[in-house]
Every structure is written in structure tokens, then in C-alpha cells.
Amino acid sequence: MRNIRKDYQKGKPIVITDKTKPLDLLEIWINDALENGVTEPNAMNIATVDSNGHPRNRMVLIKHLVNDEIGFFTNLNSDKSIEIQGHSRISCTIWWPEMERQVRVEGVTQKMKKDLVEDYFFSRPRKSRIAAWASDQSKKLESRKKLEDRFDYYNSKFEGGDVPLPPFWGGYIITPERVEYWEGRPSRLHERVVIKKSENSWKTERLYP
Numbered sequence: 306m307r308n309i310r311k312d313y314q315k316g317k318p319i320v321i322t323d324k325t326k327p328l329d330l331l332e333i334w335i336n337d338a339l340e341n342g343v344t345e346p347n348a349m350n351i352a353t354v355d356s357n358g359h360p361r362n363r364m365v366l367i368k369h370l371v372n373d374e375i376g377f378f379t380n381l382n383s384d385k386s387i388e389i390q391g392h393s394r395i396s397c398t399i400w401w402p403e404m405e406r407q408v409r410v411e412g413v414t415q416k417m418k419k420d421l422v423e424d425y426f427f428s429r430p431r432k433s434r435i436a437a438w439a440s441d442q443s444k445k446l447e448s449r450k451k452l453e454d455r456f457d458y459y460n461s462k463f464e465g466g467d468v469p470l471p472p473f474w475g476g477y478i479i480t481p482e483r484v485e486y487w488e489g490r491p492s493r494l495h496e497r498v499v500i501k502k503s504e505n506s507w508k509t510e511r512l513y514p
């Protein structure tokens with residue numbers, strides 16, 4: 306590991322054109338990643354804390370980026386969801402290695418409204434909708450076969466009709482309070498720019514790498 310080393314070259318000075326729209330640059334960077342063929346350009350790591358203050362993180366996909374809010378979908382009985390319901394603050398990181406860029410979004414979560422959830426759920430392929438019914442996410446699974454049997458069960462149950470939205474499936478919207486943009490520069494002199502909420506206005510500042 307000691308000899309794995311990469312000198313980042315791609316970063317340019319980060320320019321925030323409108324600090325009152327802290328996620329504008331995130332949208333631009335996701336589109337840049339998409340155009341450059343990055344795998345899963347909307348994948349982000351989210352960290353939550355449980356009732357003992359123990360942090361836990363995992364990947365999700367950003368499926369909503371509107372009016373300076375981001376959102377993702379999940380099983381509402383999953384560990385992450387239970388943790389969010391107990392403690393609404395969240396920290397998210399997005400990293401595109403090919404772009405030498407990272408974004409961190411810290412903010413507050415709220416449950417996504419049902420119309421938005423439905424809108425997305427019914428746009429998913431049928432098998433993904435069946436899988437949402439079959440997965441008791443984050444709960445103990447006795448065997449792989451049990452999961453496949455549950456998939457087959459719901460597949461037959463909804464055969465010939467639409468696959469409805471499971472009552473335990475939904476999404477979370479994240480309203481940012483602090484957003485940090487990072488770009489790799491040569492000799493580890495990376496760019497870091499933070500946009501953070503202060504009372505009712507937004508402030509930007511630069512950080513040492």
C-alpha cells in the first residue's frame with residue numbers, strides 16, 4: 306500500500322458563482338462525471354448515527370437533485386432509515402476518482418413526500434419493484450433461497466397487474482447546511498471550498514487541504 310501513489314493533476318480553481326445555491330456545482334460535477342463515462346456518477350456514501358452515537362455509512366444513489374436538495378430511496382425499515390428517524394442529521398460523500406473530485410454534503414433529512422416516491426417507484430423496472438417487496442432490508446436472511454422464494458412469491462402475486470408501492474418503501478430528502486467541494490491538484494496542494502449556512506445567509510471559505 307505504501308507505494309500506491311497518485312499525483313492529482315486535473316483540478317482547476319473552484320469557482321462558486323452563486324453561494325445561495327450550494328448544490329449547483331454538485332449538479333455540474335455529476336454531469337461532468339456522466340459525460341466522462343464514470344460508473345455510477347450519482348453514487349454517494351451516507352453516514353448516519355444510531356441511538357448510541359455509533360456512526361455507520363453505506364452507499365446509496367442520488368435520485369433527486371432539485372431546488373438545492375438531494376434525495377435517495379430506500380426501505381423505510383432499514384437500519385439507515387431507523388437511524389435517520391432517530392437522528393435526522395446526515396453526512397454524505399461523493400467521490401469520482403476519474404475526475405479527482407469529492408463533494409461532502411452535511412445537512413438535515415426529512416422523509417420524502419409520497420407523490421415523489423410514487424413518481425420514482427413507478428418509473429423503476431418491474432423486477433426492481435418486485436425486489437423492493439421481496440427485501441426485508443437490513444434484517445437477517447436465513448438463506449439466499451429464502452430471498453429468491455420471496456421474489457418468486459411477489460412476482461406471482463402481482464402477475465398480470467401493476468406492482469404497487471410497498472408501504473415500507475420511500476425516500477429521504479437532504480437539505481444541506483454545509484457543502485464542501487474538493488479537487489485534486491499537484492503536490493497534494495488540493496482545492497477545498499466550503500459553502501456553509503450561517504443564520505439565514507450562506508458563506509464561502511477556502512480550507513487548507
Ligand SMILES: Cc1cc2nc3c(=O)[nH]c(=O)nc-3n(C[C@H](O)[C@H](O)[C@H](O)COP(=O)(O)O)c2cc1C
Nearest residue numbers: 348363364365366377378379380383384385386443
Ligand atoms: C453503488 C451502490 C448504490 C446503492 N444504492 C442504494 C440505494 O439507493 N438505496 C438503498 O437502500 N441501498 C443502496 N445500496 C445498498 C446500501 O449500500 C446498503 O447495503 C443497504 O441500503 C442497507 O444499508 P443499511 O443496513 O445501513 O440500511 C447501494 C449500494 C451500492 C454499492
